[in-house]
Amino acid sequence: xxxxxxxxxxxxxxxxxxxxxxxxxxxxxxxxxxxxxxxxxxxxxxxxxxxxxxxxxxxxxxxxxxxxxxxxxxxxxxxxxxxxxxxxxxxxxxxxxxxxxxxxxxxxxxxxxxxxxxxxxxxxxxxxxxxxxxxxxxxxxxxxxxxxxxxxxxxxxxxxxxxxxxxxxxxxxxxxxxxxxxxxxxxxxxxx
Amino acid sequence: xxxxxxxxxxxxxxxxxxxxxxxxxxxxxxxxxxxxxxxxxxxxxxxxxxxxxxxxxxxxxxxxxxxxxxxxxxxxxxxxxxxxxxxxxxxxxxxxxxxxxxxxxxxxxxxxxxxxxxxxxxxxxxxxxxxxxxxxxxxxxxxxxxxxxxxxxxxxxxxxxxxxxxxxxxxxxxxxxxxxxxxxxxxxxxxxxxxxxxxxxxxxxxxxxxxxxxxxxxxxxxxxxxxxxxxxxxxxxxxxxxxxxxxxxxxx
Numbered sequence: 436x437x438x439x440x441x442x443x444x445x446x447x448x449x450x451x452x453x454x455x456x457x458x459x460x461x462x463x464x465x466x467x468x469x470x471x472x473x474x475x476x477x478x479x480x481x482x483x484x485x486x487x488x489x490x491x492x493x494x495x496x497x498x499x500x501x502x503x504x505x506x507x508x509x510x511x512x513x514x515x516x517x518x519x520x521x522x523x524x525x526x527x528x529x530x531x532x533x534x535x536x537x538x539x540x541x542x543x544x545x546x547x548x549x550x551x552x553x554x555x556x557x558x559x560x561x562x563x564x565x566x567x568x569x570x571x572x573x574x575x576x577x578x579x580x581x582x583x584x585x586x587x588x589x590x591x592x593x594x595x596x597x598x599x600x601x602x603x604x605x606x607x608x609x610x611x612x613x614x615x616x617x618x619x620x621x622x623x624x625x626x627x
Numbered sequence: 628x629x630x631x632x633x634x635x636x637x638x639x640x641x642x643x644x645x646x647x648x649x650x651x652x653x654x655x656x657x658x659x660x661x662x663x664x665x666x667x668x669x670x671x672x673x674x675x676x677x678x679x680x681x682x683x684x685x686x687x688x689x690x691x692x693x694x695x696x697x698x699x700x701x702x703x704x705x706x707x708x709x710x711x712x713x714x715x716x717x718x719x720x721x722x723x724x725x726x727x728x729x730x731x732x733x734x735x736x737x738x739x740x741x742x743x744x745x746x747x748x749x750x751x752x753x754x755x756x757x758x759x760x761x762x763x764x765x766x767x768x769x770x771x772x773x774x775x776x777x778x779x780x781x782x783x784x785x786x787x788x789x790x791x792x793x794x795x796x797x798x799x800x801x802x803x804x805x806x807x808x809x810x811x812x813x814x815x816x817x818x819x820x821x822x823x824x825x826x827x828x829x830x831x832x833x834x835x836x837x838x839x840x841x842x843x844x845x846x847x848x849x850x851x852x853x854x855x856x857x858x859x860x861x862x863x864x865x866x867x868x869x870x871x872x873x874x875x876x877x878x879x
Binding site for chain 1: 663664665666668669672758759760761762763766767770774
């Protein structure tokens with residue numbers, strides 16, 4: 436029996452005007468549990484206003500290299516994965532655009548309507564053309580689980596983290612201060 | 628503030644802080660040992676928050692009598708602590724720890740909800756701030772009770788066992804300390820009787836919906852915060868050892 440919980444990708448939004456960004460993953464038993472653990476793991480100190488989680492298996496991803504292989508190949512996989520045309524549904528589109536920083540994020544860019552993840556990718560490629568993407572993540576919108584947007588939840592989940600200076604190293608003067616400061620004290624003690 | 632009111636308030640703040648310190652230390656015993664990394668981080672986070680709350684209550688006491696919170700936490704003997712017995716019980720298994728945290732979080736959230744209206748402004752402000760965190764803790768432990776209760780036969784059995792053990796102990800959270808009636812009359816702290824009523828309503832509903840049975844015989848119910856189990860001595864011995872060994876602790 437596989438006792439490992441599923442993996443969930445976590446998307447954190449730092450301010451209302453910024454996109455949700457992939458920040459890492461958690462293991463959890465269900466969507467609500469994933470959101471709760473995500474909040475603890477990824478929003479303890481930094482600022483945040485909202486969180487989404489998506490089960491890793493529900494993410495369809497393509498890298499730039501995979502896309503370069505050929506359009507024909509994509510058509511093939513489209514046929515293999517979607518033998519029957521499905522009704523039009525909504526997909527969330529995420530895109531990674533940089534390798535430069537140590538923390539490079541996959542950002543939410545918007546939604547498209549399509550009959551399959553592959554078609555959603557084609558829509559995304561045609562819609563979000565402002566900058567080159569290194570990789571694309573396509574997720575059925577109903578598989579994106581969001582933290583409660585009510586003011587009370589936003590406050591209890593995210594506001595306290597900002598005020599908790601005691602969770603930062605520099606709060607503890609002894610640990611944060613240079614070791615030489617304390618060595619001097621001990622040498623004096625030894626001389627006595 | 629009349630002196631007898633002030634003394635009662637000092638005692639109440641001490642009781643609040645002592646509960647948080649000991650519960651926090653019990654939770655911290657899971658650090659590095661929780662069933663999964665994410666929950667290890669989550670519980671360490673809760674432990675740190677509860678310790679933060681303790682420092683809020685000790686801080687309010689300091690404003691009244693100038694006492695040093697570190698002295699109170701690290702240099703008092705077990706007999707001087709005023710925590711409930713519930714929080715000093717050994718951490719047990721994950722079900723035991725999650726249930727205790729749930730019962731405590733629910734009590735604390737409901738108490739704070741009322742304490743926001745305290746006639747003593749520093750307490751009202753503190754309650755407002757602490758409540759935001761407590762709401763999140765409660766969501767987390769509320770979710771765990773549901774998942775363990777409705778999970779497997781084994782998880783339900785362990786949670787039921789924890790409930791049978793803790794239900795009586797938890798009632799001590801609602802026993803007023805000597806002099807508390809003065810504070811209630813002044814509107815400084817909420818009446819525990821009404822907090823208990825809401826706590827019973829919420830906890831009974833959630834525990835039963837999670838497939839648990841409330842113990843018919845509630846068992847031992849501690850009544851005075853001057854009495855403790857033997858477990859308080861051992862937890863303090865560990866918690867206070869570094870401070871007592873080297874109060875400055877600046878060189879290592």
